[in-house]
Amino acid sequence: MGRAVVRLAHAAKLEVVAAIGAGDDVGKDAGELAGVGAIGVKVTADLDALASSKAQALVDFSTPAVVARAAEVCAANGIAIASGTTGLDDAGNRALDAAAAKVPVLWEPNMSVGVFVLSDLVKKAIAALGPDFDIEIVEAHHRLKVDAPSGTALRLAEVAKAARDESAKDREKSRFVTGREGKPGARVASEIGVLAMRGGDVIGDHQVHLLGDGERIELTHRASSRDLFARGALRAGRWLIGKPAGRYRLGDVLA
Numbered sequence: 001m002g003r004a005v006v007r008l009a010h011a012a013k014l015e016v017v018a019a020i021g022a023g024d025d026v027g028k029d030a031g032e033l034a035g036v037g038a039i040g041v042k043v044t045a046d047l048d049a050l051a052s053s054k055a056q057a058l059v060d061f062s063t064p065a066v067v068a069r070a071a072e073v074c075a076a077n078g079i080a081i082a083s084g085t086t087g088l089d090d091a092g093n094r095a096l097d098a099a100a101a102k103v104p105v106l107w108e109p110n111m112s113v114g115v116f117v118l119s120d121l122v123k124k125a126i127a128a129l130g131p132d133f134d135i136e137i138v139e140a141h142h143r144l145k146v147d148a149p150s151g152t153a154l155r156l157a158e159v160a161k162a163a164r165d166e167s168a169k170d171r172e173k174s175r176f177v178t179g180r181e182g183k184p185g186a187r188v189a190s191e192i193g194v195l196a197m198r199g200g201d202v203i204g205d206h207q208v209h210l211l212g213d214g215e216r217i218e219l220t221h222r223a224s225s226r227d228l229f230a231r232g233a234l235r236a237g238r239w240l241i242g243k244p245a246g247r248y249r250l251g252d253v254l255a
Helices: 004-013 029-036 063-077 090-099 113-129 151-168 227-240 250-254
Strands: 056-059 082-083 103-107 135-139 174-177 191-198 205-212 215-223 246-248
Touching: 004 029, 004 227, 056 063, 056 227, 063 082, 063 090, 082 090, 082 227, 090 103, 090 113, 103 227, 103 250, 113 151, 113 205, 113 215, 113 227, 113 250, 151 191, 174 246, 227 250
Parallel strands: 056 082, 082 103, 103 246, 135 191, 174 191
Antiparallel strands: 135 205, 205 215
């Protein structure tokens, strides 16, 4: 993802002033790695390089452990954070919350504008259909993805839960089911299934199934290029510059 961010930033005439990475990329020019030619910025594993970079915004696609440390550095140096890292643990979320007291912070499990629209469609569809339609969410990703279900699927599930519980009123509150086996019995109306598939080189597919008696609705988003995530994150990063400290979502950028 870092290479896509650098390449698209270069195309948009945005200045890359620091590049944080790991492994064999360390010490190499970030522009050359991204295929846009040398930009005079070498990849470093040292997050403290952000402090001296005069960066205005960090675009982050890393790991939960890195997010926590990066949030501390950004908060201490007035750098806005646009993070698309998934699989965040409590420590990562707490670090972003702490940073948001000092700088603008936007975290989204999926930086795609299309996925944001999908979330909105899910909310509107459930509100219109009511609580008698069963909700199942299925996601598919490449074989190397380490977390499951995906952050996007969990976010869609949260949106679906809020919409269903509002529609259901006094009925049993929704609950998530992330797998079924053996004899779990008949499906409970309050269940929201969240199922994951892993294989091949799938960039990211998300389907929300709304299943009623005699009919069903399927809402689908398929990512065909990782560029869409980098593009969305860059848009978010630019938007955050100059904003007050606090937590933001992609919907704020698109409003």
